Amino acid sequence: MRLPCPICGPRDSREFIYRGTALDRPAPDAGTEAWEEYLHLRDNPAGPIREFWYHHAGCTAWIEVTRNTATHEISDAVLAGGEGAA
Amino acid sequence: MLDLTAKTPCDGLLPVSHGPFTLTEIVPKALTSIAPFKGQAGAVSDTLQSAHGITLPSIGGATGNGSVQAIWFGQGQYLLTGPAPDGLDGIAAVTDQTDAWATVRLDGHEAAEVLARLVPVDMRPAMFPDGTSVRTLLGHMTVSITREGEGYRIMAFRSMAVTLVHEIAGAMEAVAQRL
Structure with missing residues (x-):
């Protein structure tokens, strides 16, 4: 598998470390239920999913990848820190 | 006071050559x-x-x-x-970072064939011309590779100097056997 790093271009997945699902963090006062879901409960969709990958052996950027779990198609990859982070 | 002798990162390991390939140490000033x-x-x-x-x-x-x-x-x-x-x-x-990195230079016709065994990036001259540089893997090590003229300048953590030389010299020997 290759991942399209926004800085380095397409690179072998060996250069990356998987860093989990890209979730929106709940507000501090969102309540225990929202926080339990954020910490422990994960969807397992057959379809597009957003996830973080860390380009440890390359530019060291964290990137947010949109990947289809059914087809492995990667439709998007952006810098997790925003465009100015390059 | 003891008078210690400074050693370069690849002291006693280089130079190495196999067939057309040579691996030498570069010692940058800083x-x-x-x-x-x-x-x-x-x-x-x-x-x-x-x-x-x-x-x-x-x-x-x-x-x-x-x-x-x-x-x-x-x-x-x-x-x-x-x-x-x-x-x-x-x-x-x-x-x-002067003492933190081991720097070596790989030369030889089709040296890209040697790196192809170790590095998951296309190192052929057409794809990796003079003046390009990547951070990538060599074996299991993170390295910086820069194309300089006909050769490649490869940098790894100083603590990995023995592994770096071992990996590249092994690939040099294996590719040289097939020429």
Whole structure:
């Protein structure tokens, strides 16, 4: 598998470390239920999913990848820190 | 007081040659990492231009040659080889790396064939011309590889010097056997 790093271009997945699902963090006062879901409960969709990958052996950027779990198609990859982070 | 003898990272390991391939050690005078503060990359580049005659390279590139060189070294980070930089106070994080890296140079016709056994990036001259640079893997090690003329300059952590030489020399020997 290759991942399209926004800085380095397409690179072998060996250069990356998987860093989990890209979730929106709940507000501090969102309540225990929202926080339990954020910490422990994960969807397992057959379809597009957003996830973080860390380009440890390359530019060291964290990137947010949109990947289809059914087809492995990667439709998007952006810098997790925003465009100015390059 | 003890008078200690300074050793280079690849002391006793290099040079090595197999067939057309040679692996030699490069000992830079100084290595300095430069991480420009937010929005200061232009100012850092101008300062380097006036102090050392080189600009910051673009992503995946290297500028200068021989005695003074600036290599792209990752997200927002550059490595200056040769002189210690002047005048970067307040515009960049500057760290001395001189003793932290082992630097070797791989030469030989079709040396890309040797690296093809170790590196998951296309190192053929057409894809990786003079003046390009990547951070990638060599075996299981993170390295910086820069194309310089016909050869490749490869840098790994100093503590990995023995592994670095072992891996590359092994691939050199294996490829040389097949020529």
